[in-house]
Amino acid sequence: MDSNTLIDPYDTLLLDLDGVVYLGRDAVPGAPEALRRAAEGGVRLAYVTNNASRTPGAIAEHLSALGAPARAEDVVTSAQAAARLVAERVEPGSAVLVVGGMGLRSALRAHGLRPVSTAAEEPAAVVQGIAPDLSYGLLCEGTLAVRRGALFVAANADTTMPSGRGESPGNGAMARVIAAATGVEPVVAGKPEPPLHRESMLRTGSRRPLVVGDRLDTDIEGATNAGVDALLVLTGVTGPLDLLTAGPHRRPAYVAADLSALHRPYPAVLRSGDGWACEGWSARWDGGRLRLDGHGEAIDGLRAACTATWEAAGEGRADEDAVKAALDSSLPGEGVRRP
Template structure:
């Protein structure tokens, strides 16, 4: 039985040539940088890794996102390093309709700008003869826009959505995301949109096309979008614990929905990931020894927040689950 985790003899930033970095929960949380993120990304760049900042959020333009990142001292961020689901969906629409077509916009400037860059004309009424409906999140979307989109879809127009995230993080807590607004239209029409954002593949294709890279690594904090998306796109992934998904979530992940690598934060980009050696109810990774007893995994190591400790925990849990269908609980004192 294997641990299910890949290993490397060199740091990830020297093994992969492109990091596809999710933003909220990985690089920043709300308005503030994740502790140590800028330093980790600077070192990754020095190791030769390209950095692409990718996001399902279609409410801001790449320039606005880049300005935010520069304000957080992320290393040498250019506007072209940002790739949004709005850009990906604009590409899908431009490939599907004649150049110069009118499209019914359900969103703000974050979606309008990439549509116009693709040569499309944004309108807000079915009376303006659009040939498609394009939807992305904006906080000012209301009943009138959702209704106009519903009328257009019922009239037979194809429907494109930047993403279907049901929630989005804010400084005050979780709020309805674009997926919640998509669901409103779905309920009214019975239709389903063509989706560009994670976990679908178009955003990954758009990133490689814009930023380059032959051997990319997806870095994310959410199993349901970042890691599932990487799997759908055939891309290796690193799951970090600075955002939504917890150690227990990763331990509970079923085969086919698991990250390639795990680390507590972006410092894992600049580490080698040692083999996990399994021995029944024990697993060793470097100096860390994980042990399973009565359904709970504990770890012995000088640094419980090391990548080695996390790999030992996850590798042992996956091995036991796959071998005997046991669901393991991680000792809550081990990790934050």
């Protein structure tokens, strides 16, 4: 690694998967190469995902096929966090109804719990995670068990999940079926809630981690809740407009177009008059509008705009129309995905 690069202060990368390393089955361009370079430089890689449908071994196999360095022990899933959460609240060996896939079943067995598929088996808990073949029948079994008093745990609350064709319904959307039918809200294990990051810290022993993600509501807010730095990459669901109008708990320490930024110096955003400057760009708020001027890489303009906008918004959120007008007129779109 070069000296004074973004990655230098950190010993571990806690990496989201969908939208950061891959989209669907395909790698995000340049991501495997950036991760290999980080690993070769001695940085620990931990793949931290809200997706509970697959086992760590299956995920590691997929990552390896894409060219990213990964072993099963490098993968931390919301299924593992959910299983630990359940194991801490029910008796050893308890039956747990799984509304999901093999990832959840494997994680529960690792904690000495017994996965089941029907409410008739009197489960102590119901754990729900996204699965491609999730059926109405299984949702019914989960509903019956929760109505009878079973603990209700959701692996994550993501309302959508990215794919190569766009955003698909996520586990959070599916969990609303049981919640609506029972009036019981699930305990959530995945990001941005603490259990998944706690699981990641326990498994990696990290002293100075950097969370890397593409979602403000899970990855970045989760990093804030854990008290660690975060890098937002624009290869997934978040665009510039989302970023600029983010609330205080969803503002990352770093913003980059993709993972290649890990191996370059991160440009400083400096006070300039009544605004902020980054490389060839300047940004300030004037008359209730964001004024963004400059030239060079658009990502640097976005960095300056973020600092100026978040300062102006304080504990609130910036006006979307005022921000969008500046983006439309100033950023050419090179290096930054459009809103």
